[in-house]
Amino acid sequence: MVEPFDVVFRAQRMITPEGSGSGAVAVRDGRIAAVEPVGAELTAAREVHLAADEVLLPGLVDTHVHVNDPGRSEWEGFDTATRAAAAGGITTILDMPLNSLPPTVDPESLQVKREVAAPKAHVDVGFWGGAVPENLGGLGTLHDAGVFGFKSFLLHSxxxxxxxxxxxxxxxxMREVADLDALLILHAEDAETVDSAPGAGGGKYADFLVSRPRDAENLAIAQVLELSRQTGARVHILHLSSSDALRMIAAARADGVRVTVETCPHYLCFTAEEIPDGATEFKCCPPIREAANRELLWQALADGTIDCVVSDHSPCTPELKRRDTGDFGEAWGGVSGLQLGLSAVWTQARLRGYDLADVLRWMARRPAELTGLRDKGAIEPGKHADLCVFAPDEAFVVDAGDLRHRNPVSAYHQRTLSGVVRQTWLRGTRIDADGAPGGRLLDRG
Structure with a gap:
């Protein structure tokens, strides 16, 4: 007798590494045990039949999330962040090492963060470490403790x-990271260029944009690429905004430099020309740039120069966004978009002729591959049964007050998006955003 599966999903449309088609996904012990034709005879304790307008997707992997917990949990926290992730079809997040107190720069601070996250995680959670001046020479201990790599800034964080x-x-x-064969992820803006640019104060978005020029990104990225070439270190460029840097990135990669690149939904959805003065919910660093720049980022996703799309969810309290004054110089920089990334990217992608398989390559498979999450990012046997039930043609209007992250601030407020996440499953169990947390903590490897 063949042991019954725990769950079988049957969908007239699902996205696998082979493409889009109908199928049945059988789950046993939290993993995908089989992917069969939709009508295959599969016995299970439970069957889930997707509606005609629904598509079965792998759970998304968001490798750039600022949870800020502990220490600044009034900005966000593991409970609210992972609820928001699940509501957006994300089943795995990697937490950034800064904005929490203490920052994750040694094994002791990592343990503090793990103890805070463990009872609150509704999705699986891993952690980045930080590379700062004080811990250089000792990154190996943090690497051995299980972080997925090391984040650094090249200007004030x-x-x-x-x-x-x-x-x-x-x-x-870079020399230390190369010796560890670890990954160094970088906020690449040149400090001297930003310091010499005009100030960011006041309510005009155009003035803020001038304060973070493209040259700041371009010069920092050029430095990172050259040092990676010298040392052999694996490097990852975070939240790429400047399309000017794309050509040098592609050339360096062709020369064997071990570089990967991400961008974010807000750079793919918004344009500088449409941001109203005083609308500080759009402030992020590097900034949202012009429409022509946005289209070049989309082209770089299509040709593979940019590897993936992740949220850079960087929330704060409403007071720190300074909507009362609309002053871009005083406002905290960061876009709160964790729950909305899939819908936001899909809305724009379909307008440009891309399909859901493209979106999932950027938001599930490639982030999982780049961080060594071999059990994540695709619907195929052996992977975790992390799944998302998505209605791609259903539209909705964003209400920031209805989002699951802690504070009701969103650059997407009142924006119409396409694609609704109706269910999210973690290792074969449906996530109830109002229920008990069922996420696990992940270590590198």
Missing amino acids: GVDEFPPLSSSELLSA
């Missing part, structure tokens, strides 16, 4: 307890 690396310190970090 926005919080004093997570200082940037100088040029010489960046070289030292």
Whole structure:
């Protein structure tokens, strides 16, 4: 007798590594045990039949989330962040090492964060470590403790307890990372260029944009690529905004430099020309740039120069966004978009002729591959049964007050998006956003 499966999903449309088609997905012990034709005879304790307007997707993997917990949990927290992730079809997040107190820069601070996250996680959670001046030479202990890599800034991070690396310190970090065969992920903006640019104060978005020029990204990325070439270190460019850097990235990769690149939904959806003055919910660093720049980012996704799309969810309290004054210089920089990434990217992607398989390559498979999450990111036997039931043609209007993240601030407020997440499943169990947390903590490897 063949042991029954725990759950079987039957869908007239689902997205697998082979493409789009109908099928049945059988789950046993939290993993995908089989992918068969939709009418295959599969016995299970439970069957889930998708509606005609629904598509079965793999759970998304978001490798760039600022949860800010502990220490700044009034900005966000593992309970609210992972509820928002699940509501957006995301089943795995990687938490950034800064904005929490203490920052994740040694095994002890990592343990603090794990203890805070463990009872609150509604999705699976892994952690990045930080590479800061004070812990250089000791990154191996944090690597051994299970972080997925190391984040560094090349200019002030926005919080004093997570200082940037100088040029010489960046070289030292790369040599250490290369010896560990770890991954260094970088906020690449050049400090001197930003410091010499006009100030960001006031309510005009155009003035804020001038304060974070493309050259700041371009120069920092050029430095990162050259040092990666010298040391052999694996590097990842975070939240790419400047399309000017694409050509040098492609050339470096062709020369064997081990570089990967991400961008974010807000750079693919919004344009500088449409951001009203005083609308500080759109402030992020590097900034949202012009429409022509946005289209070049889309082209780079299509040709593979940009590897993936992740949220860079960086929330804060409403007061810190300074909507009362609309002053871009005073407002905290960060877009709260964790729950909306899939719908936002799909809305724009379909307008440009891309399909759901493209979106899932950028938002599920490639983030999982880049971070070594071998059990995540695709519907295929052996992977975790992390699944999303998605209605791609259903539209909705975003109400920031209805979102699951902690504070009702969103650049997407009152925006009409296409695609509704109706269910999210983690290892074969449906996530109840109002129920008990069922996520696990992940270590590298």
